[in-house]
Amino acid sequence: MLNNLRISAKLPLAFAIIVAIMFAVSAVSFWKVSEVQDAIERVEATDMMLSHIEELGTAIIDQQRAIRGYLISGDPSYLAPYNSGAENFAAALTALKADMQRDNDPQQSQRLEQVVGLHKQWIDTVASRQIAAMGAVDTIEEARTLEAVGAGKAFVDDMNALLREMKKAENAQVAEAVAIQISAITVTYTVIIVGGIAALAVAITLALMLSRGIVTPISRMTDAMTRLAGGDKTIEIPAVGRKDEVGEMAEAVQVFKDNLIRNEEMAAAAAREQEERNARATRIEQLTNSFRTSVEALLENVSHSAETMQATARSMSDTAVETTERATSVAAAAEQASQNVNAVSAAAEELANSIAEISRQVSQSTTLATEAAKEAEQTNNVVQELAEAANRIGEVISMINDIAEQTNLLALNATIEAARAGDAGKGFAVVASEVKSLASQTARATEDIGSQIGSIQATTNSAVEAIRRIGERINEMNGITTMVAAAVEEQQAATSEIARNVEQAAAGANEVSSNIGSVSSAAQVTGASANEVLTSSVELGDKAGTLQREVSGFLRDVNAA
Known part of the structure; x- marks a missing residue:
């Protein structure tokens, strides 16, 4: 450091x-x-x-x-x-x-x-x-x-x-x-x-x-400089790489050593270069002869390859024309398929709308059936109350009938007592007879009312049973309507899936039509490229002949030199 x-x-x-x-x-x-x-x-x-x-x-x-x-x-x-x-x-x-x-x-x-x-x-x-x-x-x-x-x-x-x-x-x-x-x-x-x-x-x-x-x-460093001045170029210069003044001195001595070594190397290199120049002339002559043989064989191969390229280019051109024609036919068929798919898509959309309308009506029917079931239940409750009222009326009539029987017994007793009383009880006997008559009429009236009440009760029970069965049928209809609504929803989902698939098919048909157009364009470009390759192969054959002549002239000049 x-x-x-x-x-x-x-x-x-x-x-x-x-x-x-x-x-x-x-x-x-x-x-x-x-x-x-x-x-x-x-x-x-x-x-x-x-x-x-x-x-x-x-x-x-x-x-x-x-x-x-x-x-x-x-x-x-x-x-x-x-x-x-x-x-x-x-x-x-x-x-x-x-x-x-x-x-x-x-x-x-x-x-x-x-x-x-x-x-x-x-x-x-x-x-x-x-x-x-x-x-x-x-x-x-x-x-x-x-x-x-x-x-x-x-x-x-x-x-x-x-x-x-x-x-x-x-x-x-x-x-x-x-x-x-x-x-x-x-x-x-x-x-x-x-x-x-x-x-x-x-x-x-x-x-x-x-x-x-x-x-x-x-x-x-002083010792190294002394040995370097004496011609010792193997000496290592100390302190090289240091960043202080001693390092700067070492760098200067190292440059002096490098220059001395470089001068000796340059002299040796000049001698080696002259020797290499003489050897190079001999080598050039050998390479020229070898080059002539290689180039002539290469040019012959190029000419043969140019002829092969011409044949291949003609074949590519014919294939491109045929591809263009077939692509045109496929494009027409794809266009027809796209139109058919669009028609199916429109029909599927109309079917989806119809199923949606059916679903709405089924939902409305379900609502009406539910309301009818509620009303039938309310009617059943009213008829039940009517049956209970009829039962209560029957009880009242039974009580009136009991009173009439008691009154009849009292009238009978009064008649017996009036008969015992003789003439004094005649007026009372008349009243008792009237009371007995009224009691008998009341009994007959209550019997008629009781029979009517019994008919009403039987009719009411029949109505209750009929309303119960109507409610059951309405509930069954409601369940069937619910099942139909679920089936309609499934059908609607399936129709939507069909419509979506038809839309995807239409998109695929359109994409196929577009790709066929691209294929047709690519075939046309391929035909044009094949024509260009054909032209280039012809030119390549001509250039190969020219190159062969130029190489022969170059080799003659090299040999003459």
Whole structure:
């Protein structure tokens, strides 16, 4: 790869590689120094937070000691550290909140809030009560009792425990930051050492590569040029094919070698050419004699072939004429067949229209038969209702007949009672006789009506049976009509298929007629081509004779020369 790179580019490339390595070393060093700086800033911030935590703890201890001194001595001057401790607690708390906001540590913020809450509870529930109780003689023991039971100590111990956890967390951050500093410094030293060694190794490697890629090829080329000047043309030119300045020098030396070899080859070729020229003259004489013999035989064959072509052309011309005549006859027959097929197509189309009309009428008959079946069913229902009404009338007549029989019995009883009554019952007997007569007439009338109702019922049943049979016949007609409609549809489909096939046959007949026309035209063209072949074969015979004469003259001239 480097052999194809020019020397003017190799040197800057080597320098660029070394610069890139040093730049990488510098970049890594800068990155690690930045980490060290960040770690130092974290340690400083953590030290400040530890100091504020310590101040917060000191303020709590000062307040606790002040309370104890006041409880023991009863001297209010002991409360001065208590008040200053409250101020110091507030100042340290403000500083810690600022530190927490900068570090954004949720756990530390939660611990600080717990400390503040415990401190407020201690002040409100214990310390303030103790100070207030110490202000009166009768409550001094109450204040000291609170201290004795450890009420305040529990709050202070909890606050100190939270402060110790905060210190532990901050010390852990300090240790982590110190570890980061040590790691960054170690990596920086390692990168600087390794980078320096790598840069030195790359520089040495590039120097060796450049020396081998430039100095060694030039030395080998100088040796090759010396041997070439001494006449050694077998020497291989080194560095040929390279794309740099050394390759250009090698190409120039190779051109010099090729020209030297070419000059010697040209001298040898001139000597060989003279020898070949002498041999060529002898060979030409031999070839001329052979050519004469071959051409004479060839011309004789050409003349014979021309005569054969003439006979074949005449035969082709006669065949083309006969083909044209037969094609004309076939075209006429195809035209007649096309007309017949068109007539069949028209008849098939008319048959299809007729079958379509039959299908429409059969469909209409099917509709009418269906409607007739529905009407017969409705009539059957009406007659059934009439039969039921006749049955109900029969029941009424039977009831009237029963009433008439009862009335007749009553009239008979009345007649008997009237006969027993004598003259007093004569009028009643007359009425009973009339009632009996009316009952008898009613019985006879009901018997006549019953016989008529029986006739009506028999007639109604006969009508129901007849209407049922009519419905069955209509349903049979409907089924037959459906079968006929299906058969008509099949016939219509078959007729359509026939019409389609007839159309295809007509198209085929037309295509046959067209193809016969094409055959006739092709036969005419074949006849014309046969005539042209005949003419060309005659001309070929003439040309063959002329060629034979020209070749004989040419050979005489060659022999004379």
